[in-house]
Amino acid sequence: MAREHRLRICVGFDGDGGQIIRQISAKSEVELGDAVVRALMKSGRLVEFIPEIYQQFEASKREPAPKKTNFKKYLEHWRQTYKTSGAVNTQVFRDAKQNILLRAFGNTDLEELRPDDVQRFLNERAKQVSKTTVKSDWCMLKEVLDSAVSDGIIERNPAKDSRLHNPAPEGKGTSALTIEQLKSIQTAIPTLEDQRERCLIALLAFTSMRREEALGLRWENVDFEHNTLAIREAIVFPVNKPVLKETKTKSSERLFPMGEELRKILWDCKHESGYVISTKSGDPISSVTYRRIWASLKSHIELYGASAMNFRTTFATMSIASGVDIRTTQALMGHSTPDMTLKVYTKTEPTRLPAAVEARCDLIFSLCTSMQIAAICTKNQKKRAAYCATLWCGKQDLNRSGQRSKALETRTF
Numbered sequence: 001m002a003r004e005h006r007l008r009i010c011v012g013f014d015g016d017g018g019q020i021i022r023q024i025s026a027k028s029e030v031e032l033g034d035a036v037v038r039a040l041m042k043s044g045r046l047v048e049f050i051p052e053i054y055q056q057f058e059a060s061k062r063e064p065a066p067k068k069t070n071f072k073k074y075l076e077h078w079r080q081t082y083k084t085s086g087a088v089n090t091q092v093f094r095d096a097k098q099n100i101l102l103r104a105f106g107n108t109d110l111e112e113l114r115p116d117d118v119q120r121f122l123n124e125r126a127k128q129v130s131k132t133t134v135k136s137d138w139c140m141l142k143e144v145l146d147s148a149v150s151d152g153i154i155e156r157n158p159a160k161d162s163r164l165h166n167p168a169p170e171g172k173g174t175s176a177l178t179i180e181q182l183k184s185i186q187t188a189i190p191t192l193e194d195q196r197e198r199c200l201i202a203l204l205a206f207t208s209m210r211r212e213e214a215l216g217l218r219w220e221n222v223d224f225e226h227n228t229l230a231i232r233e234a235i236v237f238p239v240n241k242p243v244l245k246e247t248k249t250k251s252s253e254r255l256f257p258m259g260e261e262l263r264k265i266l267w268d269c270k271h272e273s274g275y276v277i278s279t280k281s282g283d284p285i286s287s288v289t290y291r292r293i294w295a296s297l298k299s300h301i302e303l304y305g306a307s308a309m310n311f312r313t314t315f316a317t318m319s320i321a322s323g324v325d326i327r328t329t330q331a332l333m334g335h336s337t338p339d340m341t342l343k344v345y346t347k348t349e350p351t352r353l354p355a356a357v358e359a360r361c362d363l364i365f366s367l368c369t370s371m372q373i374a375a376i377c378t379k380n381q382k383k384r385a386a387y388c389a390t391l392w393c394g395k396q397d398l399n400r401s402g403q404r405s406k407a408l409e410t411r412t413f
Helices: 029-043 046-061 071-080 088-105 115-126 130-151 181-189 195-206 213-215 258-266 289-300 310-319 326-335 336-346 348-376 379-392 406-412
Strands: 005-013 019-026 227-229 231-234 243-245 254-257
Touching: 005 029, 019 029, 071 088, 071 130, 088 115, 088 130, 115 130, 130 326, 181 195, 181 258, 181 310, 195 213, 195 258, 195 289, 195 310, 213 231, 213 310, 310 326, 326 336
Parallel strands: none
Antiparallel strands: 005 019, 227 254, 231 243
16 A cells, blocks of 8 residues: 655644644645645645745746856866977976966866956965066966967956056076185085085086086986086976976087086096986985985085075176186077076176276277377378377287388388
């Protein structure tokens, strides 16, 4: 026998405001629902439910709410679709930028992203990194959102709002060490007991190597016979784990001459294979290990606040100051263009300014004297005056015909 379905409902109110309850029963849930509706219609209470029933009916006719697109899922789709190509170092760079954007917007839907969200992101990044890095993060965000606009997911790119700005202060650039400071560091290197500390600071202080190039140097690339370092690979840290990649640019692959002091330091630490700065097993070190080595270095010798970048800047500055031409300095630095060497890495050495002013004054004095000689001469004496002027400037510049005038040799002014 089927179970009977029952339900108690309120069909009205008595004179004292109390509910009038009626029990409805039926053989099935459908019949019970019909019986409830009939009872409410009979009691006149059905009209109370009409607005709610109408709203539910209208809502059922509407189109379902559009599905929103999560920023994290779209960013992963964008990388896999449009950014699969590129060198290893490019992919490492994109991975790092992707992690930064995911921490900021990973739980946000693209449709809900507003310009003020982007500006808050820029403000927070400006507290942690340089203006150039903030700009780089911003550029990648704009590129991702431009793709979302092209796909029809959003109408406008909120990262391109005219009100947005990069709040990070202008950087002062990387300073160069003085000759005295550099010499002090180089002299202290042999006193270091830890082999990795000696090799790391020696590679930075005696060469133009980037930090990642020093960490990526293998013993197989140290040629003690020809005194050269073959810079072929680099180690970077997108996270703590080291990642092996190509050098920054094709020009960064280079043979670097090894001086006698550096050769002696590396010779004392020599191994048959593995990385020069490595773990006990010869593998590249992690980011945490690098920070520990650098902290230990600072506790043992005075680094004058220098980082690996400061040593590169110092190398470029001193090369130019010592008379090395820009093309040679560019090659030693591993730059693609001389502009990078001059604009970014080469700094003015204050101690050379007085000598530069003095040299300029000497040149002006020489030119002025030559002009005075020419002014006091007659028209017929101009040729002799020109000859005297060249002698004054230290140049034996004979006339173009190559014939020396006897008058210039015998006659006086």
